Amino acid sequence: MRQNLTVEEALEVILEQAQPLSETEELPLAQAYGRILAQDLASKVNHPDQDDTSLDGYAARAEDTLGATPENPVRLKVIGQAPAGQPFPGEVGPGEAVWIFTGAPIPKGANAILRVEDTRREGDTVLFFKPANPGDIRRRGDDFRVGEVLLKKGDLLTPGRVGICAAMGYPRVSVFARPRVGVLTTGDEVVEPGEPLPYGGVYNANNYSIAALVSEAGGEPILMGKIPDQPERLREKLEGVGKLDLLLTTGGVSMGEYDIVRQLLEREGRIHFWKVRLQPGGPLLFAEWGGLPILGLPGNPVSSMVTFFLFGRPYLFRALSRTDAPYSVLEATAATPFSPNPSKVAYRRAVLTSGPGGLQVHTTGNQSSGVLRSMAVGNALVVLEAGIGAEVGQKVRVIPLGFAL
Ligand SMILES: Nc1nc2c(c(=O)[nH]1)N[C@H]1C(S)=C(S)[C@@H](COP(=O)(O)OP(=O)(O)OC[C@H]3O[C@@H](n4cnc5c(N)ncnc54)[C@H](O)[C@@H]3O)O[C@H]1N2
Numbered sequence: 001m002r003q004n005l006t007v008e009e010a011l012e013v014i015l016e017q018a019q020p021l022s023e024t025e026e027l028p029l030a031q032a033y034g035r036i037l038a039q040d041l042a043s044k045v046n047h048p049d050q051d052d053t054s055l056d057g058y059a060a061r062a063e064d065t066l067g068a069t070p071e072n073p074v075r076l077k078v079i080g081q082a083p084a085g086q087p088f089p090g091e092v093g094p095g096e097a098v099w100i101f102t103g104a105p106i107p108k109g110a111n112a113i114l115r116v117e118d119t120r121r122e123g124d125t126v127l128f129f130k131p132a133n134p135g136d137i138r139r140r141g142d143d144f145r146v147g148e149v150l151l152k153k154g155d156l157l158t159p160g161r162v163g164i165c166a167a168m169g170y171p172r173v174s175v176f177a178r179p180r181v182g183v184l185t186t187g188d189e190v191v192e193p194g195e196p197l198p199y200g201g202v203y204n205a206n207n208y209s210i211a212a213l214v215s216e217a218g219g220e221p222i223l224m225g226k227i228p229d230q231p232e233r234l235r236e237k238l239e240g241v242g243k244l245d246l247l248l249t250t251g252g253v254s255m256g257e258y259d260i261v262r263q264l265l266e267r268e269g270r271i272h273f274w275k276v277r278l279q280p281g282g283p284l285l286f287a288e289w290g291g292l293p294i295l296g297l298p299g300n301p302v303s304s305m306v307t308f309f310l311f312g313r314p315y316l317f318r319a320l321s322r323t324d325a326p327y328s329v330l331e332a333t334a335a336t337p338f339s340p341n342p343s344k345v346a347y348r349r350a351v352l353t354s355g356p357g358g359l360q361v362h363t364t365g366n367q368s369s370g371v372l373r374s375m376a377v378g379n380a381l382v383v384l385e386a387g388i389g390a391e392v393g394q395k396v397r398v399i400p401l402g403f404a405l
Pocket residue numbers: 185186187189190202203204205206207250251252253254255256259280281282283297298299300301303369370
């Protein structure tokens with residue numbers, strides 16, 4: 001069993017084990033937001049599919065309107081109109097114009113547009129106070145062309161991408177099935193919210209925070225409840241898990257007599273590594289049991305969330321073949337001091353804001369691993385190398401946690 005890995009080494013081991021999953025499903029576009037594309041998508045059409053107008057106004061022949069000014073307008077005969085969806089059937093000849101609306105195809109013969117604000121209608125004629133502008137025509141395929149591959153397998157379907165799927169002509173898309181991720185809590189003291197809290201008890205926060213993080217990363221959380229600190233109860237759960245792509249446990253991975261996850265997996269599974277040189281989350285464990293990958297998250301509520309974010313989330317991104325990075329690292333100015341851990345990389349919970357001076361970050365306060373409040377008020381992690389803190393005004397590396405507060 002490898003022990004005391006660096007964050008980079010641990011991530012490497014985790015990504016080695018994370019095989020891209022192949023199961024896909026086809027969804028109506030309205031249900032595809034937030035899912036991961038399982039196919040490259042080439043456009044079925046040009047967008048726009050014809051030359052059309054980007055303004056409400058009049059379509060005419062540019063050469064007829066050269067030199068038009070407010071003092072010396074050009075008068076043209078209006079021969080019809082072209083609302084969007086009802087193309088003008090005729091042809092614009094010399095001295096003629098068609099009243100046209102944004103998105104309507106340019107009538108035959110016309111090659112320029114003048115917006116309605118620069119015209120005045122007088123009966124069946126119109127005065128142009130400026131020359132018509134060819135630049136106000138949106139050209140066929142300006143945005144994208146038929147056959148162009150705009151989205152790739154592994155792309156997250158953001159709102160803009162859902163829109164472009166529709167614009168390309170796809171009513172349905174193939175997406176990767178959500179990886180099934182079991183979430184199992186261990187601990188005699190852990191009690192479900194809603195039940196009376198006995199002396200020495202604590203409500204089960206981890207089940208819910210971790211399930212939420214799994215959903216956010218594109219997985220399907222399967223809540224497996226809680227087991228007491230008895231190895232045989234863990235074995236029972238493992239034997240009955242059904243089809244899972246990953247199991248997350250919380251608690252039971254430290255040094256205690258009752259740290260059953262580590263003990264059972266040491267005896268009956270295979271531990272890829274135990275302990276990573278970071279805080280919070282030092283006792284993180286990665287193992288497998290009968291082919292099932294298991295990420296043993298430390299029980300402290302902050303530690304389990306931070307380690308899932310740093311290691312579980314990249315695992316799921318790889319399993320989903322996602323093309324986006326599991327997280328980004330930015331630079332911000334420290335608005336409060338941040339203290340380091342003497343021997344490990346520290347991930348301090350912080351609030352990232354943007355102001356006139358650029359990105360700023362301040363601590364959420366008490367950084368103890370049991371202070372879940374820090375994850376409720378914080379939206380970022382400040383990364384500090386071992387022994388190197390930050391003073392006010394210094395630049396620090398920051399990982400946004402992905403939700404705006
Ligand atoms: N002698 C040592 N003791 C500890 C060490 C160590 O190196 N030597 N490491 C500490 C660190 S760091 C962490 S993190 C914890 C991790 O321990 P476990 O993963 O075994 O977690 P537990 O002991 O079961 O619980 C820790 C803490 O978190 C609370 N908890 C657990 N589950 C939940 C839950 N579902 N919801 C809310 N809170 C939960 C639990 O009550 C404990 O307070 O070990 C240190 N000890």
